[in-house]
Amino acid sequence: MEEQSVSTESGFMSMANQFLMAMPSQNSDLFEGGVVYVCEHSEQGALGLLLNRPTDLSVKTLLERLDLGIQEDQLQGVVYYGGPVQTDRGFVLHSPVRNYRSSVLVGDMALTTSRDVLEEVAQGKGPEKVFISLGYSGWDAGQLEQEIVDNAWLNVDADMSVIFDKAPAERYVAALALLGIEPSALTGESGHA
Secondary structure, three states, X not given: OOEOOOEOOOOOEOOOOEEEEEOOOOOOOOOOOOEEEEEEEEOOEXXXXXXXXXXXXXXXXXXXXXXXXXOOOOOOOEEEEOOOEEEEEEEEEEEOOOOOOOEEEEOOEEEEOOHHHXXXXXXXXXXXXXXXXXXXXXXXXXXXXXXXXXXXXXXXXXOHHHHHOOOHHHHHHHHHHOOOOOHHHOOOXXXXX
């Protein structure tokens, strides 16, 4: 089932398929300067992946550790730290969408947590665009909405080129640019009229 930014009778607005950019007021070293891609968001909570926290683990090493019989010599890239929840579990954001055992559609992408997507990547038959993370960023019901009210995040519709065409260190600035904002213009203070 594809998630859309829709409002329900209760007034809930899904932020799935959006970027969250941490504001300077964010009082967490984990998210400082972070950009998160929101994969799922409902009245029960939200799940997203930090996009600019590469680990020192390469995709090739991860696949070797999973004993997937690597047949693709050109495996490149690193595995990312997606957030502090379930850091022992892999989350694969990919395009195009395929029929894997455990996938959720989000925009033109899919988030897959089943091993079959990694098996295809190891064989060189996987999706064209792949972002692999260990762990995710999660929010309980109403928590993300409250953090936005508290000026902890800016949000904007996602642009996949930020994920797949920008270096990790460039993703925060590129996501802010979608709003026409320079990082130097941000302040941790919230205004009240």
